[in-house]
Ligand SMILES: Nc1ncnc2c1ncn2[C@@H]1O[C@H](COP(=O)(O)OP(=O)(O)OP(=O)(O)O)[C@@H](O)[C@H]1O
């Protein structure tokens with residue numbers, strides 16, 4: 290059985306960049322690594338619906354926090370068997386966003402904290418009812434919100450395929466998401482969290498392999 294690691298953080302924080310570097314490093318060390326990014330755009334109807342909502346369509350869907358949380362959760366539920374098989378067949382399974390994203394963003398949208406009702410609803414739905422495996426570790430990419438927002442804006446300005454969505458443009462939301470992530474980390478909501486700012490990949494890989 291391999292380790293299941295979820296990388297979390299704000300939009301533009303650098304999760305994808307970090308995951309790519311960790312995968313390269315671990316594969317060059319000879320480890321069998323499998324990776325998946327949520328939402329699974331192009332592979333999941335509910336992920337695509339949620340994306341369309343975040344880019345201005347389906348306003349009634351977007352206005353319902355629980356409907357959005359369900360869309361993202363159904364995307365993951367469809368991948369549950371694939372993730373379990375990957376954990377059985379690999380040394381490391383690295384997920385770019387996972388259940389904590391759904392808890393943090395939707396609690397932040399509702400102005401709740403990490404004890405809020407939606408956080409418990411997401412946990413129960415995804416882990417208990419959909420049977421998603423709990424991560425062995427979370428990595429929280431804790432770059433300052435202003436830095437993450439600037440990176441997301443710069444990415445949108447330089448990559449026409451990644452325009453900013455409504456969450457990315459909402460700086461108040463990003464600040465609240467940052468606060469909920471920190472609360473989740475401190476309360477050990479799921480499993481141990483490792484925090485890193487602008488990951489020193491070698492250091493992070495070493496810390497994860499010691500855990
Ligand atoms: N350490 C870093 N220093 C400077 N720029 C960075 C760093 N890490 C990532 N970036 C840049 O910031 C932007 C966002 O990075 P990335 O796509 O990895 O973030 P993300 O957290 O996966 O974002 P999202 O959740 O919005 O998909 C990219 O343009 C990337 O090149």
Ligand SMILES: Cc1cn([C@H]2C[C@H](O)[C@@H](COP(=O)(O)O)O2)c(=O)[nH]c1=O
Nearest residue numbers: 300327328361386387390391394395456
């Ligand atoms: C997986 C997931 C994501 N979200 C939020 C977080 C982001 O703002 C968007 C889309 O993600 P991306 O990394 O920018 O592609 O959706 C969420 O609320 N719940 C989730 O489960």
